[in-house]
Amino acid sequence: MARYTDESRERVRDAADFAEIVGARTELKRAGVSRLQGLCPFHEERTPSFGIDPVEKVYYCFGCGAGGDVFKFVMETEGLDFAAALESLAERYRVPLERETEDPGEAAKRERRERLFALLERTAAYYVRVLWESPDAAGAREYLQQRGLTEDALRMYRVGYAPDAWDRVLTGSQRAGYSVEELHAAGLIQPSRGGAGLIDRFRGRITFPLADERGRVLGFGARAMTPEQRPKYLNTSDGEVFHKGRIVYGADLARAAAARAGRVVLVEGYTDVIALHQAGVPEVVAQMGTALTDPQINAVAKLAPKALFCQDPDRAGQESVARGIAALRSVNAERRTRGVEFRIVRLPAGQDPADVVQRSGAEAMRELLEQAVPLERFEVERALEQPDASTDELLAAAAQTIGPMPTSVLRAELVKLVSDRLGLGERLVSDALRAPAAPRAWNGHRGGGAARPEPIDPQRALARREQSERAFLAYCVALPDEGERRLATVDVEEYFSTPATRQAATYLRGRLRTPTADLPPGDEALARLVAEVVVSSGGLEATNAKLELEALQLDLHRIERQIAVARQTGDTSGVGALANERQRVHEEIRHRLT
Secondary structure, three states: OOOEOHHHHHHHHHHOOHHHHHHOOOOOEEOOOOOEEEOOOOOOOOOOOEEEEOOOOEEEEOOOOOEEEHHHHHHHHHOOOHHHHHHHHHHHOOOOOOEOOOOHHHHHHHHHHHHHHHHHHHHHHHHHHHHHHOHHHHHHHHHHHHOOOOHHHHHHOOOEEEOOOOOHHHHHHHHOOOOHHHHHHOOOEEEOOOOOOEEEOOOOEEEEEEEOOOOOEEEEEEEEOOOOOOOOEEEOOOOOOOOHHHOOEOHHHHHHHHHHHOOEEEEOOHHHHHHHHHOOOOOEEEOOOOOOOHHHHHHHHHHOOEEEEEEOOOHHHHHHHHHHHHHHHHHHHHOOOOOOEEEEEEOOOOOOHHHHHHHHOHHHHHHHHHOOEEHHHHHHHHHHOOOOOOHHHHHHHHHHHHOOOOOOHHHHHHHHHHHHHHOOOHHHHHHHHOOOOOOOOOOOOOOOOOOOOOOOOOOHHHHHHHHHHHHHHHHHHHOHHHHHHHHHHOOHHHHOOOHHHHHHHHHHOOOOOOOOOOOOOOOHHHHHHHHHHHHHHHOOOOOHHHHHHHHHHHHHHHHHHHHHHHHHHOOOOOHHHHHHHHHHHHHHHHHHHO
16 A cells, blocks of 8 residues: 655644644643643543643543544544545645655556546536536526525535536546546446447436545436436446445535534435535535445544434434434444434424425524434334334333433433323333343342452552553653653663553653654554653643652652562562662652642
8 A cells, every 4th residue: 555755744744733623623721831621522521631732743531541643633533544634634734745655556546546536526517517507507507596505505515417418428528538447437427228339327417426525526416307307316326436325415514514513414415415504504414325324324423423313204204213223323332432412303394404494594494403302302202103002012112212221311301201191100100111120239148248348459559650650751751851861760671560651661762852753653552652641741830849759659669569579479588678768768758748
């Protein structure tokens, strides 16, 4: 696989505004000399434990342990591999990338994909010109205007029109130097009905470019303009660059707005997306198909921590959501980062979002979004609407959702909802919906007796030592002159208790002023630990006296380890001297703390 040069990567790192990138995901506030702090975008929390160093461009969460550099952050939040994250940042900050010498086969594949992308971009631009300049597209312009869509909004989404002629794209692309095979691979042509020749795939249709999260056109969705045209919507077939099950329409334009709003609005149609964007809801995307695929759910999850489904309240709309609920929960459970909160927006009967905006106005649509109900309420309401079901059956259906829920305001509201709908007392409903009790905890010997004492965690002491070692390294980074002197004289093997902190201490020697500049590629554990140390250092009010105190703590842990080893091996001849040394260090620490 082709690699970009180290110089290219560093230029991108230097150009990236890390505070801006992270600030689009979580609100950041200053929490030290060189530290910004906010709620972690990787797990649920109420008190901020997530911090960044905007100069070194690293992040670390002291709650969940997520950490890394600017590239890792983009990879984790946007679901990209390293190369795609680098390319995305380079494009955003207008940094040219240079490739290292690559395998001829890989170079040929890359050049082919780039040609297909260029062909699709060229075709999208052509369709846009036809829509706004050709008399043949008058009916398409009239239809879009009737839907209440403005030219500015339509141009933003590059909506176009494929002329009714048989081979405009075919012949125009060949004149531009593209081969028939490339047109096939891009999904732009197909055999004629009789098989005697080739024709354009899209003809006489409104075209909607289907792009990836970076805005590169991968294919098209095309709407018929007459009842005789079948199907009503025609998509590019899956091929080299287009895969319908991975596309979320409008994600490239919704990404920044969704990050700022903390939510993404999910609708079913292309024109619904454009109408909501036009109505002041730019964090909107559309699913491709009647049910979300796992890759599409992941794509939605990368946009924001909350997703609002806009569904028609008829049975078909409810079934569309119901089909995806199991997949939503499954993908949420498997996500390494924070799960997505899914809520349901109930639309007026027979209206899609574009209808609501056109008939009732943008403000009415925004109010419906604010009234979105939790997924659990949607499930309970569906359970209670089953026709010809008995009270016991309805209660049992509702219990499947409410039973496993923890005690919460939402659970109490759902109990009341079931009680009101079924005409039963809340106490009776609550008892009937209660999940089976968990096995009781062990309570001493059979027949009673004292409770079993809590076992001692053998890792606790080691964790305390390692935390002290990380604190020492953080002070060294905060005070690089004194820190370098300290690190140069420390015996790493003797003073540091774990392989991770030993490796970090060894790496940081001579690098305290630029702690992230020379991190070895591929060593994520070291990168995460260095990120933690750097972010910690940014929040310290560091002084030489505090660094000395941390060094004494390090020395104390060293002595305690030596005493423990001596007792384990039975060689206790030197324990007395070590105990005296430990007492001296204890007194020195006490003196400095008073």
